[in-house]
Amino acid sequence: MAAQTIDHAALLPLYLAAATAAVALFAGRAARAVLTAGLSASGAAALWLLAGPTRATFAVGERHSFVADDAAMGLAALFAGLTVLVAAVSGRRSAEYCFLLAVSAAGGITLAAGRDLITLLVAVETLTVPLYVLVAKPGRTGAEAGVTFLIASIASSATALMGAALLYAASGSVHLAGLGALADGHPGLAAAGTALLLGGLGFKLAAAPLHAWAPLVLERAPLPIAAYLASASKLGGAVAVIWVVHFGLAEGAGAAAGIVLAVLAVASIAVGNLGALAQRRTVGLLAWSGIAHAGYLLAPLGALSAAAGRDDAAGAASAALAYAVFFVLLEAGAFASLTAVRERDGGAIADLGGLWRTAPGAATVFLIAVIGLAGLPPALAGTFAKVAVLEWLASAAVWLAVVVVAGAVVGLAYYLRLARTVLLGRGAVSRRRFGLAVLAAGAALAAVSLAPQLVLEFTSLSR
Incomplete structure (x- = not known):
């Protein structure tokens, strides 16, 4: 042999x-x-x-x-x-x-x-399992965060694995490219497998209504690990969903996948923004707004439920992937600068008052990240992320574009409040650490703002 x-x-x-x-x-x-x-x-x-x-x-x-x-x-x-x-x-x-x-x-x-489904699910678990230990800092709250994350991850993994098994039964292949055979398979089996697989991966992305673990875990985890969860871990969930849809489901189960993802997108935008509006703590605000951003990311993939969306499935995946990359860079910048000025947790938003005067370097990076997450210039990374999604939605599913715009407008209320506190508030934040790391994060944000093609070129899946 x-x-x-x-x-x-x-x-x-x-x-x-x-x-x-x-x-x-x-x-x-x-x-x-x-x-x-x-x-x-x-x-x-x-x-x-x-x-x-x-x-x-x-x-x-x-x-x-x-x-x-x-x-x-x-x-x-x-x-x-x-x-x-x-x-x-x-x-x-x-x-x-x-x-x-x-x-x-x-x-x-x-x-x-x-x-392929096996490699994908094993990789997702390899990315996630070490975090069970890392989120559980000493103390009761750390233990609660670790247990919550463990239970949510096990439930999501089991759900995704069951979905993968059903898709294998329906298509006869574990390779993503082989899932195109779902069009000729049992429609009920394909729909159930699609819903379970995408639902399980939705846990990893913290998309509503599968989001409940994220705010609690991010607030109670050590700040550096919260940064990892909000950036690398969330990127892993996004990539898993995009790969499954683009390379596998778009051809054979595009309509079913689109319906599931459209529901997740709309629910995430609504729940994430409402939760963020009520927050008075910095990490809590970033965690809830991250749920809304998961919705913006999923919106192009949700448009696959429309005929116009299925005609350009590669464009939907490219827009979602570009948004994911821009978003995690902004989240990484926000958490890195927050870690530089906070010791154990993000604290209340009011505690960041006066940061512009006491730690101007970290404050600059934090403001660029926050304004970028709001989608406003001069932090053009966030602007390009929103444009990439809206440009595609405008030609495939206008109603989803309206939902994304409405969510972004609501997001201005809490992002601008946070930026105002940093610039004009009064406080006594004086800790300044990790200057090189914060500078590197700021340089990365500046690079993708001034040269967005660095992201848009490698995230284009249409070639």
Whole structure:
């Protein structure tokens, strides 16, 4: 029997991330330096692959389980970069802490290139399982956050796995490309599998009504881990949903997938904005608004329920992926700057009063991120994210475009209130840490604001 050929070059970013995790576990005090160097090398390898031709490995016929194309390698580099940023704002941590972060990053890199249901679900779990430990800081509230996150994740994983099993039964394939056969399979089985799989992955994205765990866990987790949950972990959920829809369901079950995702999108926008309006704590506001942003991200995919949406499924996936990348960069910037001025938690919004005067560097990055999340210039990363979604929705599902615009307008109320507090409020915030990390986050936001094509090019799935 002939052995399967493996393209080791395509797997290089994953090899480096896995090796980083193994070395960091035994590196002692040098663990953070090992994580930074190893994941930086992994990100550089991903960018090298992005600059070259598409590579793929683990083939069954013409289908591959691991594809190192432009989108996958751009996302792999982003996962590595976000993890390095979180490590940088974590301060002095144990080797086990760095090991768990590196394992999670390896899961994200695998997820970015995964093209079958088994690889995808295993990668999602590899990304998520280390966070069960990391969110549970010492104390009662930390234990509650850890248990809540554990139970929600187990429920979502079981739901997604059941959906994947039903889709396999209906199509006879675990490869995403093989799910096109759902059009010829049992319609009830396909619809049930689609709803369960997307519902399970919706937990990871914290899309309403599957969102209840997110505000509690983010508020009670250590701030650096809250930053990771709001950026890298949420990016993982978004990528999983987009890959399943774009590479698998759009052809064979586009209408069913569109209906499920449209419901999730509208519910997320409504629930997220209403929850954020009532918040008086900074992390709580960011957590609830993140639920609304999950809705904006899912809106283009929800338009697949309309005929016009199914005619350009690649455009919907591209718009959703671009939004996801812009959003997680803004979230990472907001949490990194917040971590630089807060010790244990985000505190009340009023506590950030006077931040502009006491910590101008962190305040600048925080304001850019907040204004970007509102979708306003001069933080053009958020503006381009909204435009990418609305431009596509305008030609496919105008009613969803109206919902997105209405949600964005409501979001101005709490984002501008937060920005006003930072600029004009009175407070005594004076802690300033992690200057290089905050500067790096600000530089990344400036780069994608001034040159959005850096994101739009590798997130285009239409080519």
